Amino acid sequence: TPPKIRVEFDQSTGVAVMHMQSPPVNSLSLDFLTELCISVEKLEMDKSCRGLIITSAQPKVFSAGLDITEMYGKSPEHCGAFWRSVQEMWLKLYGSNMVTIAAINGSSPAGGCLMAMTCDYRIMADNPRYNIGLNETQLGIVAPFWFMDTMKNTVGQRTTEMALQLGLLYKPADALKIGLVDQLEPEDQVIAAATQTISRWLAIPDHARQITKSMMRKKTIDKLTSNRESDIKYFVNFITKDSIQKSLGGYMEMLKKRRA
Ligand code: CO8
Numbered sequence: 001t002p003p004k005i006r007v008e009f010d011q012s013t014g015v016a017v018m019h020m021q022s023p024p025v026n027s028l029s030l031d032f033l034t035e036l037c038i039s040v041e042k043l044e045m046d047k048s049c050r051g052l053i054i055t056s057a058q059p060k061v062f063s064a065g066l067d068i069t070e071m072y073g074k075s076p077e078h079c080g081a082f083w084r085s086v087q088e089m090w091l092k093l094y095g096s097n098m099v100t101i102a103a104i105n106g107s108s109p110a111g112g113c114l115m116a117m118t119c120d121y122r123i124m125a126d127n128p129r130y131n132i133g134l135n136e137t138q139l140g141i142v143a144p145f146w147f148m149d150t151m152k153n154t155v156g157q158r159t160t161e162m163a164l165q166l167g168l169l170y171k172p173a174d175a176l177k178i179g180l181v182d183q184l185e186p187e188d189q190v191i192a193a194a195t196q197t198i199s200r201w202l203a204i205p206d207h208a209r210q211i212t213k214s215m216m217r218k219k220t221i222d223k224l225t226s227n228r229e230s231d232i233k234y235f236v237n238f239i240t241k242d243s244i245q246k247s248l249g250g251y252m253e254m255l256k257k258r259r260a
Contacts (some may be wrong), residue, residue: 149220155180
């Protein structure tokens with residue numbers, strides 16, 4: 001199978017661009033997440049890499065979020081391994097020492113939004129057909145505490161409370177208003193804008209910026225690190241319940257019907 005992640009590293013600027021290329025919608029499957037984590041880890045260890053831009057090679061979609069087929073009709077063991085890889089992705093990206101920018105060139109629901117929120121800065125394509133948000137309740141599921149924390153750290157308590165209960169997906173202009181994204185650009189200029197912005201972040205001494213970032217995020221990261229196993233147990237128990245499986249099945253049907 002072809003690689004699901006393509007990394008372009010520019011030695012002269014120290015910036016890597018990571019293109020997610022897992023057709024059709026960059027859903028976060030176990031294989032995809034494993035590949036993504038290996039790529040991020042490699043860049044993290046490379047001292048010459050100081051910045052990372054994450055974007056999609058798929059049309060219209062940044063990432064459709066967690067791959068629902070990894071949690072539907074699967075064994076508890078499989079669900080557990082899958083969840084560990086979701087945690088790993090979040091820990092790697094939210095805890096990255098690199099400057100990270102999400103170049104959101106398409107829709108970014110649920111896990112896609114989570115991934116974008118791990119970044120230091122978000123630039124989204126100004127196309128009202130796209131949306132972004134944590135829509136879990138619409139699937140009849142509950143966003144885990146660390147999804148909630150990440151959103152709270154991004155847009156604040158009140159907005160997160162409302163957004164999460166209603167499972168709101170925001171159009172780019174509304175996402176900008178609440179601070180879920182930081183900048184809108186015409187679709188074909190999103191990556192160029194990210195490249196421009198990242199050079200501003202890279203003008204700050206790495207050491208001071210990295211310590212600041214890690215101090216700001218430490219409490220949130222420690223909370224998951226010290227509860228990883230119980231979070232996996234909770235997830236597996238929750239997701240394998242008949243009622244939840246039914247909701248997921250119904251949601252997948254709806255996705256397919258909507259297109260037909
Ligand atoms: N997982 C698996 N398959 C998916 C997913 C997904 N998340 N999203 C889309 N697909 C499939 C579709 O079923 C469709 O399959 P097929 O070709 O067989 O019909 C194919 O991908 C293409 O999808 P669309 O035709 O819908 O493509 P569009 O370009 O029209 O739309 C969207 C793209 C906007 C991304 C749309 O597909 C969409 O809204 N997808 C669903 C997104 C979503 O709700 N994701 C939530 C996943 S749950 C999550 O991330 C967090 C869960 C936390 C669990 C916590 C429990 C404790």
